[in-house]
Amino acid sequence: MKLSSLLLPAFLLAGPSLAEHTSNWAVLVCTSRFWFNYRHLANVLSIYRTVKRLGIPDSQIILMLPDDMACNPRNAFPGTVYSNADRAVDLYGDNIEVDYRGYEVTVENFIRLLTDRVGEEMPRSKRLLTDDRSNILVYMTGHGGNEFLKFQDAEEIGAWDLADAFEQMWEKRRYHEILFMIDTCQANTMYSKLYSPNIIATGSSELDQSSYSHHADNDIGVAVIDRYTYYNLEFLESEVKDTSSKKTVGDLFDSYTYEKIHSHAGVRYDLFKGGAEEARRRLVTDFFGNVQNVEVDSGKGETNASFEEEMVRLSRTIAELHTRAEEQEAAKRNATASAAKTGKKQQQPRKIPRVAKPLTDDNWWTKKIVGATALAGCAALWGLGSYLEGVV
């Protein structure tokens, strides 16, 4: 009795929370290789530390690092990456899981990751296993331009590619809401082509604006962080201390000023359901933190019935597919059988030797005789030709 009275408000609360997310994922992508792009890796790793601090586990973070800065021979501080010249926080730390690294960070792999079009051998840790109740933070940094972002100085992803990937995710019900952040030159052009719902997008600079680095560390020898990421982090570190923080995404966006970032950071709300007002009301921890809203099944007969119906329909489809596959198999078997009957020669798969062969002198004489015969034959032909020429 008591239990039910306790549960009742919970059920009532569960009602409005149906529109909420039940899991948080983060896709953190650095697209720059080479030592002088140290700051881009530091950008990504500082966001990685932040989302980890706010509770997203490594299994739900996809981290893409195209180069190795921590163990780079040029790094005077082996095993570390710092995003500040005070070197207070080692971003690489003792516990880090990089999912895609080195040459694996390509446009193809990134789009395959988002859309989950991967081979069956792909391990789970390298997949984005989200559903329609997952909030995803997509953070990208690197070198870009008008409607493109370079990957490892070798290829580019266009704004349309990104927009289409997000649309495919939406169609496959792979996200609930997305916060897309990008720190690169002319970053705002990258999200200008997005057209899928429930995406809040923000970037560091407008068209024809560069995105600048914040400061350099003289012992590391290169710039260590970009301005936009630096001030994002400043806000997240000072205002969002833990997952109970009530700071909203709007507060975060309001903290961007031209004086700090040296470029015009942009925000796009129009894709979001409810527009700017609704989007600004989302909590920062909805994307950066791991807030697990448990969804309680209502257990009503109707929903169960519809679910059962769906299952029945699904099993029917499966059965149909099974029979179709069997028919095809049978047809194929018949075809091969008839082919065998007609006496047609079956093509044997060519056997390729997999193992190295020993180099031996076993049939040395045979080889020599074959060679000599061939040579003698050629000489005879030539002689015959010149003889015939002389005769004519």
Added chain:
Amino acid sequence: MRQLFSFALLSFVSFSSLLSSASAAAADYHEQLVLRPLPLSALLASFNFRSNTSLSEFEAHNFRFFPRSLGQILQHAGTQELHLRFSLGRWDSESWGARPWGGAREGGTGVELWAWLQAATDEEADHKWLTLTNALSGLFCASLNFIDGTRTTRPVMSFQPEGDHLNMTAADTHLLYGVLPHEVVCTENLTPFLKLLPCKGKAGIATLLDGHKLFDASWQSMAIDVKPICPAGAECVLQIELTIDMVLDIDRSKRPRGNPIPRPPPGHELPCNTSKPYHAPDTCFPTDHQANQDWTLSQIFGRTMKGTCPLTDPAVPPVCLHVPDSRSVFHSDGVLEKKNLDRVSRCFEIQPDVDFEIVLPAPEDESAVVVKPETPLLYAERSFTGHGQERGGVQTILHNPSPDTEVEFVYMESLPWFMRIYLHTMSARIQGQTAKDDSLIKEVYYRPAVDRARGTQLEVRMRVPPASTVFLIYDFEKSILRYTEYPPDANRGFDVAAAVITILSPAAYNLRTTSLLCSLPTPDFSMPYNVIIFTSTAIALAFGGMFNILVRRFVAADEGPEVGLAALKKRIQERVGLLVEKLKKGKTGNASDESGTKPDKLETVDTAQSIEGALKE
């Protein structure tokens, strides 16, 4: 009835306790750290973690010390035996001597993987290999999925299974070997490694494993070996052995972590060589750095050891130190020091919850600082010869230091497909002789490369006579890659995996050469863009010219309008005249017109037209 029940319960309890005791006997775990100071202020630290699980329990998915994540991968991929290596740096055998574990626990630079897979056909083995490499790539955060057909070989002579395979037949067991010489090894590889340990790096010797020190080492190798072992008359066990070997530079390790860059000390702190004649208060000749062999565990590893892992076998001392008995070593309380009979090593028995620390003061006796390292059976060094971008050669120098024993070994190379070797140029000669010596090479297994499909595999069984040096050389040609086949950092060069040398006699010993960096001719990657720009320009010029010819009327110069200063002056005058006229009109219009804007508009249109007309003229 009740009695019966209690009897059943009792028997069940006793049975289960019997079971658990049996499983405890089959499953065991031990860990050990061996510290071995080496000449030139180096310190070799060998971490070894070994656990056994009975094969039947493993097959029943009953993992105790065996890491479940790895076990499931092995079962899924039908792996009989697995060896995985992550290595970095170069073992300096000239000064450090023979390798730890007889070289059996080390790999070439980068990542190396070899495994015996159970599969009926070659295709099935390939498929399982693909599954295995991909799964391991997810587990160890390494790009092991790049071990594809071009990087996989099936060695014939070089690798022999270490475990006991009772029901293994040659037909259904396949040995596959893959290597990634360019793979970086960093903290993200250590993190999953530590997670495989029963104590997860929270207690015992694993607490000393810190990425900041491990990846600052002069040489390091992380190894994972899984193999079945069948003792006579007992049940087979599956053994997993995790090994980390590293050679730390004591000087470098002692630098503070926040300030690792050596800076010159201020003048008054400089140790001066007072024997120099010019030594004075304002002139100083710095003394040589002493090969300092005084250190403490926390200086070297950045932290003290936190007790012992409670799961470890207490019979095995967790830490051993190889220094001469004459050297004094201090240690923290609650630790029992035991000197071994060989007089050059001692072990420490540690209480489970005591922080362990050892201090080695500077040695009093300069002659007995370190135990003299063992001389290796063979020295090997490999390098490129030749010049230019088209072809080159590889030369391996193999030196047998033993005065009386001949060394026989298998030399294995797995080369990338774009290095096409000329097998007929392969020859071996003894140093000092100019003619090649055919008796040195005993057997050659060779599998030529296929472009973009597989690499070259070369296995040479050869011998080196006592106290002599043998040069093994061959030439190769570099192929030109397709534009899209170049990696983003193509100008850096392409890594060629280390050669694996397996010594067959007089004793089993393994070593690997360093990897090579082969520079291929790289195209100008901006070339396509240049072509596009150039073509566009050419088309624009051609099209523009043609278009002009088609739509313009050409007239002689004297027929056309006047050009020059006079014409410009005339034009300006005309315009000013028009403007004045327009202003006048506007004034009159404003003054007179009250009816509406319509005529006004019309007027402006008129004036616009008239201006246009004037301009055209």
